[in-house]
Amino acid sequence: xxxxxxxxxxxxxxxxxxxxxxxxxxxxxxxxxxxxxxxxxxxxxxxxxxxxxxxxxxxxxxxxxxxxxxxxxxxxxxxxxxxxxxxxxxxxxxxxxxxxxxxxxxxxxxxxxxxxxxxxxxxxxxxxxxxxxxxxxxxxxxxxxxxxxxxxxxxxxxxxxxxxxxxxxxxxxxxxxxxxxxxxxxxxxxxxxxxxxxxxxxxx
Amino acid sequence: xxxxxxxxxxxxxxxxxxxxxxxxxxxxxxxxxxxxxxxxxxxxxxxxxxxxxxxxxxxxxxxxxxxxxxxxxxxxxxxxxxxxxxxxxxxxxxxxxxxxxxxxxxxxxxxxxxxxxxxxxxxxxxxxxxxxxxxxxxxxxxxxxxxxxxxxxxxxxxxxxxxxxxxxxxxxxxxxxxxxxxxxxxxxxxxxxxxx
Numbered sequence: 352x353x354x355x356x357x358x359x360x361x362x363x364x365x366x367x368x369x370x371x372x373x374x375x376x377x378x379x380x381x382x383x384x385x386x387x388x389x390x391x392x393x394x395x396x397x398x399x400x401x402x403x404x405x406x407x408x409x410x411x412x413x414x415x416x417x418x419x420x421x422x423x424x425x426x427x428x429x430x431x432x433x434x435x436x437x438x439x440x441x442x443x444x445x446x447x448x449x450x451x452x453x454x455x456x457x458x459x460x461x462x463x464x465x466x467x468x469x470x471x472x473x474x475x476x477x478x479x480x481x482x483x484x485x486x487x488x489x490x491x492x493x494x495x496x497x498x499x500x501x502x503x504x505x506x507x508x509x510x511x512x513x514x515x516x517x518x519x520x521x522x523x524x525x526x527x528x529x530x531x532x533x534x535x536x537x538x539x540x541x542x543x544x545x546x547x548x549x550x551x552x553x554x555x
Numbered sequence: 556x557x558x559x560x561x562x563x564x565x566x567x568x569x570x571x572x573x574x575x576x577x578x579x580x581x582x583x584x585x586x587x588x589x590x591x592x593x594x595x596x597x598x599x600x601x602x603x604x605x606x607x608x609x610x611x612x613x614x615x616x617x618x619x620x621x622x623x624x625x626x627x628x629x630x631x632x633x634x635x636x637x638x639x640x641x642x643x644x645x646x647x648x649x650x651x652x653x654x655x656x657x658x659x660x661x662x663x664x665x666x667x668x669x670x671x672x673x674x675x676x677x678x679x680x681x682x683x684x685x686x687x688x689x690x691x692x693x694x695x696x697x698x699x700x701x702x703x704x705x706x707x708x709x710x711x712x713x714x715x716x717x718x719x720x721x722x723x724x725x726x727x728x729x730x731x732x733x734x735x736x737x738x739x740x741x742x743x744x745x746x747x748x749x750x751x
Binding site for chain 2: 399401406407408409410411413445446447448449450527528550
C-alpha cells in the first residue's frame with residue numbers, strides 16, 4: 352500500500368473514531384434542582400383545589416400525579432453516570448376531562464419548568480438562562496406565554512403571595528374563553544387567572 | 556386430477572367463507588322516544604346559574620341514524636336499530652352535551668327507553684347499576700323548585716365521589732320530554748337552570 356492510500360485510511364479511521372464514540376463524562380454527574388425552584392411545583396399535600404369566578408362558576412381540580420424523582424442514564428463507556436432531578440404534578444378538572452393543570456420540572460438540560468393548562472396553553476421558563484423557552488409542542492393550537500415574570504411577592508386583593516410566576520399570552524393566539532393572564536404561587540400552584548374577555552377566577 | 560380437486564376445494568371454501576351482509580331485524584324508535592329528545596338544530600337555550608348569571612347552550616346537531624349490530628362475531632347477519640342524538644354545547648361554562656335515545660332491542664338492551672346523557676365525558680343514567688333500567692317520570696322539588704313529569708338522571712361516572720364536597724362534581728340532571736334538560740345540579744347545591 353502506498354503512503355497516500357495509507358494516509359487516507361488513517362484519516363478516515365481517525366474521523367470515524369472521534370465521531371462514532373460518545374465522549375465519556377469525566378466523573379458521575381448529578382444535575383440537581385434547588386428546593387426554592389422545586390417549590391414552584393405545588394406541594395403533594397394539595398390534593399384538591401377549587402377556582403371560582405366572579406360570576407359564580409366553580410371548577411375543582413384533583414391531584415392525579417405527583418412525583419419528585421431522580422432520573423439516570425445507563426453508565427457511559429467509562430462507567431460514569433449522568434443523573435438529574437425531575438418533578439411532575441398533574442391536576443385534572445372534576446367537571447371536564449379536557450381541563451387540567453400540569454407542572455413539569457426537569458434538569459436534564461437546563462433547569463426548565465413547563466406548566467400546561469387544559470392540554471393546550473403552555474408556559475415554559477428556563478431557570479438557568481432566566482428566560483422564556485419553547486415548550487416543545489411547536490403547535491399553532493397550543494398558545495405559549497410570551498411574558499413570564501418571577502416575582503418575590505404579588506398582591507391579589509386582600510392576599511399576598513410570595514415567590515410567584517405571573518404569565519401572559521398574546522391576544523392573537525387565544526380565544527375569548529382562554530387564559531390571558533395567570534398567577535402561580537410557590538407551594539400552592541394555580542391561584543388566579545383571567546380570560547381574554549376579562550372574566551377572573553380566584554382560588555377558593 | 557389432484558390439482559383439479561384442490562382447485563375445487565379451494566373454490567368451495569372461498570365461496571362459503573365470504574357472505575353478503577344480511578339485515579335480519581330493524582328496530583325503530585317509538586314516537587315517545589323521538590319526542591324525548593325535543594331539540595331543534597340551532598336552538599339557543601337560555602340557562603342561569605345559582606347566582607342568576609345567564610348563559611346560552613346551543614343545539615349544534617340533531618340526528619337520527621340506524622346503527623348496525625352484528626348477530627355474532629364474523630356473522631353475516633345483522634340487526635339495525637334507530638338512534639336519535641342531540642348535541643348541545645356552551646363555551647362558558649364549558650359544557651359539551653350529548654343526549655341519545657336508542658330503539659329498544661330485546662337482545663342487547665334491557666332498557667326500555669335507552670336514554671343516556673353524556674356531559675363533558677360524564678355519563679348520566681336513571682340508575683348507575685346495569686340491571687334493567689327503570690324510567691320513573693315524577694313530580695319533584697329539587698333546589699327549591701317544582702318540576703313535573705321529569706326524569707332524574709344521575710352522574711354515574713363520579714358516583715363514588717359525590718359525597719366529597721371538598722371538590723365540585725356534577726350531581727344529576729332533571730330531564731323532561733317537554734323541555735329536555737331542565738336543571739343540572741352540583742354536589743355542593745349549585746345548579747344551572749333552564750329559563751323557559
